[in-house]
Amino acid sequence: MGSTAKKGGFFLLLILTWYALAHSGWWPEYMLPAPEAVCRNLVNGIGSGRYLMAIAVSIRRILLGYLISLGVGIPLGMLTGRLKWLDETVGSLLLGFQALPSIAWLPLSLLWFGLSEKAILFVVIMGALLSITLATNSGVKNVPPLYIRAGKNLGAKGKTLFTQVILPAAFPSIVIGMKQGWSFAWRSLMAGELLFINLGLGHLLMIGRELNDMAQVIAVMFILIVIGLLFDRLLFSRLEAVVRRRWGFDQV
Amino acid sequence: MNGLQILKDTAVVDLEQNLRTKFLSIPENTRLKLEIKDVSKTFNTRDGRICALNRINLTIKEGEFTCVVGPSGCGKSTLLHLIAELEAPDKGEIILYSTEDEGRLVERLIVFQESALFPWLTVLENVAFGLRIKGMRYRERVERAMDYLHLVRLSKFAHCYIHELSGGMKQRVALARALAMNPEVLLMDEPFAALDIQTRENLSRELEEIWSKTGKTIIFVTHNVEEAVTLGDRVILFSGRPGTVQKEYRLNLSRPRQRENPLLKEMINLISNDFKRLDGASINEATG
Ligand SMILES: Nc1ncnc2c1ncn2[C@@H]1O[C@H](COP(=O)(O)OP(=O)(O)OP(=O)(O)O)[C@@H](O)[C@H]1O
Ligand SMILES: [Mg+2]
Numbered sequence: 001m002g003s004t005a006k007k008g009g010f011f012l013l014l015i016l017t018w019y020a021l022a023h024s025g026w027w028p029e030y031m032l033p034a035p036e037a038v039c040r041n042l043v044n045g046i047g048s049g050r051y052l053m054a055i056a057v058s059i060r061r062i063l064l065g066y067l068i069s070l071g072v073g074i075p076l077g078m079l080t081g082r083l084k085w086l087d088e089t090v091g092s093l094l095l096g097f098q099a100l101p102s103i104a105w106l107p108l109s110l111l112w113f114g115l116s117e118k119a120i121l122f123v124v125i126m127g128a129l130l131s132i133t134l135a136t137n138s139g140v141k142n143v144p145p146l147y148i149r150a151g152k153n154l155g156a157k158g159k160t161l162f163t164q165v166i167l168p169a170a171f172p173s174i175v176i177g178m179k180q181g182w183s184f185a186w187r188s189l190m191a192g193e194l195l196f197i198n199l200g201l202g203h204l205l206m207i208g209r210e211l212n213d214m215a216q217v218i219a220v221m222f223i224l225i226v227i228g229l230l231f232d233r234l235l236f237s238r239l240e241a242v243v244r245r246r247w248g249f250d251q252v
Numbered sequence: 253m254n255g256l257q258i259l260k261d262t263a264v265v266d267l268e269q270n271l272r273t274k275f276l277s278i279p280e281n282t283r284l285k286l287e288i289k290d291v292s293k294t295f296n297t298r299d300g301r302i303c304a305l306n307r308i309n310l311t312i313k314e315g316e317f318t319c320v321v322g323p324s325g326c327g328k329s330t331l332l333h334l335i336a337e338l339e340a341p342d343k344g345e346i347i348l349y350s351t352e353d354e355g356r357l358v359e360r361l362i363v364f365q366e367s368a369l370f371p372w373l374t375v376l377e378n379v380a381f382g383l384r385i386k387g388m389r390y391r392e393r394v395e396r397a398m399d400y401l402h403l404v405r406l407s408k409f410a411h412c413y414i415h416e417l418s419g420g421m422k423q424r425v426a427l428a429r430a431l432a433m434n435p436e437v438l439l440m441d442e443p444f445a446a447l448d449i450q451t452r453e454n455l456s457r458e459l460e461e462i463w464s465k466t467g468k469t470i471i472f473v474t475h476n477v478e479e480a481v482t483l484g485d486r487v488i489l490f491s492g493r494p495g496t497v498q499k500e501y502r503l504n505l506s507r508p509r510q511r512e513n514p515l516l517k518e519m520i521n522l523i524s525n526d527f528k529r530l531d532g533a534s535i536n537e538a539t540g
Contacts, residue, residue: 149338150368154382154433155358164385168372247371248415 033215041215042222051204055223058189058200061117065124066185073129073181074174077136078167087137094133102127102184103191110196120192120200127188128181135177139170172247175239182236186228284349285469286312286335286437291344292494293330304330306494307344312437312471314351317463319480320473321527322490322498328473329365331495332439335471336360350436357386361435363443367422369414375425376401376410382433400428403462420444420451424458431462440472444479452476453511456483460508477524481516482509487523491530499526 015035021027022034029037045051080091105126106119113119143166151165193202201220208216288310295302304327312318320328333339335346337360350359369378376397383393401407404424414422423443430438444452456479463470474480480487484503491498501523505515 146364146366146368147370149333149362150364150370152338153336153358153360153362154429155385160385164381165370168370171372246373246413246415248413 030212030214033218037215038218038222041213042219045216045219051220051223054199054201054204054220055227058193058202059227061120061200062124062185062189065121065189066128066182068121069125069128069132069181069185070178072125073132073177074136076129077133077174077177078140078162080133081137081140081170082162082166087141091137094130097126098130098134102130102188103195106192106195115196115198120189120197123188123192124185128185130181131184132174132177132181135180136170136174139173139177140166142173143169172243175236175243178239179236182231190224283314284311285314285316286310286349286471287347288312288331288335289344289347291331291334291341291346293327293334293339293341303494305334305341306496308495308497310488310497312469314469315467317470317472317483317485319484319487320471320490321475321477321480321487321523322495323492323527323530324475326490326492327495328490329441332362332441332471332473335437336362336439338362348437357382357388357433358435360437360439361430361433362439362441363423363426363430365441365443365445367414367419367426369422369425369429371414374411374413375406375417378414378425379429379432381429386433397428397432400432401425403431404428404458420447420455423447423455427459427462431466431468436469438468438470440470442473442475445475452479457508459483464507477527478511478520481519481523482511489523489526489530498530 019035022029022032022037033041042051076090076094080087080094102123105123109119109122109126113122147165147169148161151161156164189200190202190205193200194206197203201224204220205217208214208220288308291305291308292303293305295304308331310318320331322328330339334341348359370381373381376394379397379400380393383396388396398407398410401410404427406421406424406428409417409421414425417425427440427443444455447455460483462468472480472483477487481503487501487503488497489499489501490496501519503519505513505519509516
């Protein structure tokens, strides 16, 4: 209760300050729009369907890219984690790529795929895939040998040992990779949309800038924050709660 | 023969006559369970080769409770890993004479030195893990796992996760997980080492009870001579690295054993002195 009250009070104060500053006349509106202008913009944008469309487009892009990254990254991480020769070759290549900010793939992607959905998908995947793969890889590699011995001793071997012992033991690490992968994918998507790609929330931000429509810029930023928080609550908080519940409070 | 026997060719222990006569005689008709023949194990490490075990010979009978004591690093855990087939010996062989038993799911099970329970499973799921691997149906394995949790008096904690248990409770779960598989040989690697004296004594009493109910063949490694003497039919003293069998003591004290029993105390003193002499020797070796 106390904490919610504190939080509420803080944000109320923030909005009031914002309101006062915006109406003080020190800055022109295109630099600091009033809260009610942003609100109006948000309502209009959503009412007209323009923002909803952009939200749908961006979410579709990131979900698609992220799911592909999960589908490729987790098996790839498991393989490189278990097979030494693969780790020394493909694994080290991936490690090298991780040094590259994913948006740096955009020019290459544009040349390969043109100004298309494929181009942005590629950039999103390059953002998420590496952290997911590498986290899975290290999770699988760092399973305490004691668990493996115990599993073998109880009769697990081969595939069973992998699915029943190694994989679950690596789960906390995989969750960390999934979360990091998500935030990288989200950033790459925004960067890509801002730079080149039509439709989507990043594009709306850019239009706001071109029209000197600061209310729109801030409204879209709000939407981005809300989407980010929503996914965190819906997906990652739950996964982390599972890990905390089972492993205790010292992990993740 | 009298109850206390030195089976190996090491120094004759002078025991007072009254101690000698108060031991019971050994039943000689039990079957052979495990034979360890001339087993050696060497590890290759960055600092060169470490000989952990050197020419170990042991025979263990069915239903026997064997305790192994010895200084740290003398290869006790290694011996259990070899018996459990988690590692292979360099030389020699380990033979297990198994019996046809439908309820048995594995031959050899270890309760590890550190807790090796799986944090992603509940207590019940941990105990049922091996049963699930062996393909036992859900109903049956839950029932069986619950039975063994009852046995170690932890059925109330069936749905807890491992981090919610105390150290002693964890070791009891590990014991239940091993017993649920009904192994022919139960290998216990200092299972109670990390616990306080009170918990330790309670658990070893529980173990003794379980052992007398189930009649398992148990090999129990410990640092603690008192624990070994309280639990074992035999105590085997290992020398420092490379581990060799230094001495063997046979204890036919009646059970359940009373810690106040003067014979037991005498025996503890005897083995502790041998142990100390051995430790002193290995320290001299290391420094000189
Ligand atoms: N996997 C391994 N690789 C290399 N060396 C090993 C390995 N396992 C054991 N050793 C070495 O073998 C020797 C015996 O180890 P072991 O764990 O069997 O001793 P221990 O008698 O169980 O000791 P403690 O009482 O401290 O548990 C030690 O010197 C150890 O360093
Ligand atoms: Mg050990």
